[in-house]
Amino acid sequence: MVTTETPLEAEFHRLAGSVPDPELPVITLDELGVLRRVRVDGPDKVTVHLTPTYTGCPAIEAMSADIQRVLHERGVADVSVVTVLAPAWSTDDISDEGRRKLAEFGIAPPRPGGAPDGPVPLTLSVRCPHCGSTDTELLSRFSSTACKALRRCVACREPFDHFKEL
Amino acid sequence: MTAALALGDDALVLSHRLGEWAGHAPVLEEEVALANIALDLLGQARMLLSFVGDEDQLAYLREERAFRNVQLVEQPNGDFAHTMARQLYFSVYQHLLYEELATGEGEFADLAAKAVKEVAYHRDHAEQWVLRLGDGTTESHERMQLALDALWRYTGELFEPVEGVDVDAHALRDGWLAAVTSVVDRATLALPSGPQAGAWAAGAGRQGLHTEPFGRMLAEMQHLHRSHPGASW
Structure with a gap:
């Protein structure tokens, strides 16, 4: 999936991606590979696409709340986090840095x-x-x-x- | 809608049954394994039921006759061998079904592509246990055989066509039979010989007809929500 992000979207992406995983706080959502897309829809409106590791993963709600919190703190009033399933998440989506941190942990x-x-x-x-x-x-x-x-x-x-x- | 309800109820009901093992499993590792499998199924159920309507409303406020799960998944846990027989029969079916749905264009393709990877682990777990119990002690062999026999008559229903589930039911049954036969053979067990379908078999869950234990299971599953509407942790 190739999407071009504006500089603002890239900044929000970095911010949302820096949120630690609620169950494995040593790695970030970006390193886990679950943050799919950040889109600015309007002056104060951002949509974030998040994919679950497992269909029943209970952490997805905490991830969603944490992403909303960091973006609210950055001044975005309206943040909606959407769960997307396709393409299905794979452990291959975990970054090298994420793997290193897991092993260290x-x-x-x-x-x-x-x-x-x-x-x-x-x-x-x-x-x-x-x-x-x-x-x-x-x-x-x-x-x-x-x-x-x-x-x-x-x-x-x-x-x-x-x-x-x- | 019929399809999402059928597949969603299968996952929901089996998830609840597996959750009943919490605090009762023979060893800690199995306690954790069964709860994990239940959680995967619950996640699938939530997504499938959300295709139909409000997940809580559907799970907690429907009467028995409105559930569309196969009768296999509502059968009581029994001993560990019964639970593993149920897991083997169901997870092989679900794995083959999701594999097929994942390659299609239907509304369940994305979910199936994701869930099939989880179900591969459920299937592997069940197969390993059936092998271990079947090819184990005299006692474990006998009990595994009893369990396979007891649940056999609920398996025919898995291959009745469901409106909106775009798979070849005959091919699904052939694949299932080959896979189950292979595991049962390797486990030195005998494939049950009773009828799978027809007048002497069970199975009308997809039409809303359920076996006696299902009502009691629903009572336990639903009572908190019904007694305290809107309760949350």
Whole structure:
């Protein structure tokens, strides 16, 4: 999707994109790749397109409120945040900087390539964010949030979250 | 509208059933997994029901006869094997259905393209458990088989054409049967031999006819909203 932003839109985009993710505050919405578009519709009117990571992600409401707040603070009176589904969000939309921050925070970042088709083969190893070992095993495909799986490092024995591919 | 209600009610009702495991799952990891799957389904339900009208109104204020979900998803959790049998039958169906809808041009294409990736994980979860229980101990094997048999008669309804759902029901059934048979075989279990459709099978949920446990489930799901209209956290 190629859209040309005006300088003002680019500024609002940076502002909205700098909002931290409500559940993973180490990364911003821009790094997570969920902010799709910021459009200025009038002197005091902005529309923001946001896409959910998972269809049922409860954080989308908090994200929406936070975006409205930062843009209100910047002086925009009328901010509407619209949820868009297509194209579907993928973990490939997380930026390199976002991946680095996730790993630093103790969450193994998703492997590139998105979700495999059909049943989920887990072949490529996931690196332990604590000790760096690639000798890790899956404990559960579902962890503290829908977007993560729970793994354990065989080397250092620490359990850790893995942002699973979608 | 019929289609959004049917698919939305499937997701809503199964989400509620899976949510009933909270506090009761055999291990913590499963507690979390089932709640996560329930959350994915709830998200899908919200979007689908929003095609029809107000999501809260539809979820909390409709009577039993107005729900259009298949009877499979309203069946009680039973033991863990029953829940996994229900998950296997439904998630394989939903995965194939969404895959098909995602390639089309219909009103559900965007949602299906998104949800199919989530449902792939649900399907994988169910398949792994059926394999583990079927090819496990004598006890787990027997209980998994009982569960597959008990829910089999609700599966025929999955392949009845729904107005507005643009898929080939026969192809969907063939794909489903092949996938389920493969898992059941690998799990050293037997594919149930009872009827899937016809007079001796169940299934009229899409017409609003539901099984007895559904009324009690709805009572629990709806009572807070009905007792305290507009209540919020």
